[in-house]
Amino acid sequence: MSVIRSTRPLDWREICAVAAGAPLELAPDARERIGAARALVEQIIARNIRAYGVNTGVGALCDVVVSPAEQHALSHNILMSHAVGVGEPLGAQETRAIMAAAINNYAHGHSGVRVELVERLVALLEADCLPEVPALGSVGYLSHMAHIALVCVGAGHARWRGERMSGADALRRLGLEPLSLQAKEGLSLVNGTPCVTGLAALALQRAHWLLDWADAVAAMSFENLGGQMAAFDAGSLAFRVSPGLARVGARMRAALAGSGLLAAALGRRTQDPLSMRTIPHVHGAARDVLAATAEVVNRELASTTDNPIVAGTLDEPRVYSQAHAVGASIALAMDSLAAAVAQVAAMAERRLDRLVNPLVSGLPAFLAQASGTRSGFMIAQYTAAALVAQNRREAAPASLDGGVTSGLQEDHLCHATPAALKALAVIENSSRIVGIELLAAAQAYDLQPLAASRAPYTEALYTQVRAVLPTYCDDRPLAEDMTLAFHLIADGGPPPLPDPCDFPSTLERCTPAPVESVAGAGAASANDAMPGVVGS
Template sequence: MSVIRSARPLDWRDLCAVAAGAPLTLATDARERIGAARALVEQINARGIRAYGVNTGVGALCDVVVSPAEQHALSHNILMSHAVGVGAPLGTQETRAIMAAAINNYAHGHSGVRVEVVERLVALLEADCLPEVPALGSVGYLSHMAHIALVCVGAGHARWHGERVSGAEALRRLGLAPLSLEAKEGLSLVNGTPCVTGLAALALQRAHWLLDWADAVAAMSFENLGGQMAAFDAASLAYRVSPGLAQVGARMRAALAGSGLLAAALGRRTQDPLSMRTIPHVHGAARDVLAATAEVVNRELASTTDNPIVAGTPDEPRVFSQAHAVGASIALAMDSLAAAVAQVAAMAERRLDRLVNPLVSGLPAFLAEASGTRSGFMIAQYTAAALVAQNRREAAPASLDGGVTSGLQEDHLCHATPAALKALAVIENSSRIFGIELLAAAQAYDLQPVSAERAPYTEALYAKVRAALPPYRDDRPLADDMGRAFRMIADGGPPPLPVFTAPATPASPSSPEGWAPGEPMAIAHAHTASANDAMPGVMGAFVGP
């Protein structure tokens, strides 16, 4: 289904759809807004109104006046000098998401590029002829878009059906001539926050899938370790006000309903270890961060993030040359999401350690079928610990890195795009950690000494793993199994949970005014495989209260 940029800005889900291959279409009203903004730039130029990047240089050269005859060269040269990315190129989805965010930004009608420029980006998306965009080398937002824009003018490189070709060859195969840029277009093509916004949308989608899997895999480990279901009691959890916590508690109750293993363990302990009993608190806190981050990303997409912004009428054009291209809010949001996901994954590694440790698991040592000659999951836990440590390094806030560029003109940097790249790296590492826990939990079921039935939902998850992979007997490289489990988690959400609705409990004296635990903060229907139907965040429908 086509994603249409009309009067309504795209949201993060729209970017993810385009990233996955959906076509993006400009509605008539969007084209009209783009054209009207271009008319303003032409009036600004004709009247000699000083405007940054239109008739001046950029960065520390902002006070150097550029004549009309030099403005084409300025726009063209901006692309050449700003295309300074290094390292491995971004993936297909990442590049498509960034391009969609840029098109959305121009469609607000305050950038001043010609419609033909925006249509060129749309054409590249439609043909799936994607510019090669090095991932590294940006302190904010410039280099990624510069590499995308290179292909529009017949420079740089692109991927055409998997083949690396020059930008000129890519346009030739599309039957298009290289664009000749006019005033302001070079600056607008590299400006704003499309790169971080596109990457952030993908981070939201992948984090959402991961957190759904986190609940599901944690339920398997909890069941194997004989946890106490009191940790997910609705009345107890209602004393802490958090939509995410309430949602996770309900999901855990649904996932573990009908478990004979947990019935057999009832009353065995007063309290479980924190990695088990704080699943609602830690996973729920991450979901709250996810919802807040979604709001930030959608606000970014609803904003014009260009510098300068053009507004007014042809008779009275206005130029706002300030700082809307700086992505402080989305940089902070990405840093926060990375830290939240890293914490969830760190707790997963602790549960994994409990599964493989015979001192606390009640299971064969390291989930090996024969001790001594087989190591089982001993070293897989090392891998998870290494990834947790890597996450800890990646989760250090990029938004505080600072730095000074452009001859003191740009003396405060938010590092928004690096923050998004780090968040994506943390999410990938964490998906690998949960993949290892998933395999270990399935193995633990195979070696479970208690003769009792699994919950219907965890039984379905176990069957899903065993349909793809047999039990592990040190008979093959475990890395291959871990790779397949990673793909299972990274490529989409887990099977949907069953409907589970618990009765509301009376309001407590400590409840917020007008709120009874189990009532307005919950929706009495199932949270399915996707929680993307809630606006503006991503909390979705709760499973029970």
């Protein structure tokens, strides 16, 4: 299946499809727009119209005029000086997502790079020959794309078929020649927000899966702890206006329908602890943030984020040398998503603590098969608490970090790419926390003193876990079980629930899933075919 970049910009789901390995193709109209923008750059050069990064230096050197003879050297040198990333390299999906977002940006037709350069990025994606991109060292953008662009000119390093090699060797094995950059291309290769936008698309997908799992696992814990279903009553939840809250409430009713355990617990308490009765409120709030973030990411993908932007006609070329490469909105969105996911995970750890605490659970202490000689999930809860604390540190807003660079020329920094990297880290930590809760909830079912039935949906989840992991008896390192549970959650969504709108009691109050209702995001689930992905 191929993703086609045509007149319509890619959306976040399509970026994720390319990140997962789908080919990306340029439609003829996209090539025409790229070529037309290049012709404008050539007119700007011919008419000696001053344009930032085309015939001037960059950053604090923006007033230094660069002659036509020096413009190739300027583009080449920009790559070399901006390739300053440090630390471990990004994963394959992260690198592919950034490359797809960059191609999408150039296809708007306002960057002024040659079609050959964009096709080079497409060729690297098609061959799955991926530049090595250090994760750290960005205050907003620049360094990640610089390392990607190095391979286009035969420098840097790449990975192909499991082998690390020089950029020159990578091009040679693909039968490609190193590109010789022309005016503006060096700047356009490092500029804009493709780095944060590609990473943000992945964050959306992974957060979407995580929130679906959080609902499912919370239902298991709620059932084990004998919660009161009044917390999910549609009439009660309708007093608070929130699409996410309504959605989660309907999902919880669907997940727990037919539970004998909850029927036996009916009326046991006036109200449950907050970690149980605020599931719709906290998970729903996170879904509302997810929906808002999806809108921001799709707007970013629909925007030209280059500096300068070229427009106008061949007779009257225009140059806009302003701040469209700065990703303030997406930085704020990533910070918000990180905080929302961290809160969901923090509450999951609280439910986990209730499952292992015999003072409140009604279950054997720490879910151990034999008290005293076995510790069960006692220390697994420590791990979850540590990850919650790490999330708290990671969720501090990157967009407020500030700083000054380039000799006071760039004296406000939004830290958009670091915000996306932090959001991905929080989502990964949170997937581990929810994975531990999943294991504990399955263990709690094994130790339930009541001979009552589970809900059909939670029964299916329990069966899924037990198909790959037996009951825990302190007979193996628990970390291995936790890793398996993490991958179960991080690699896709849980078994689908019946559509909440199928339940008569919720028909009048049913609200579509926030992420699925975003314009341009499509109506499919994360595991369905994505909009814009057509048969190859």
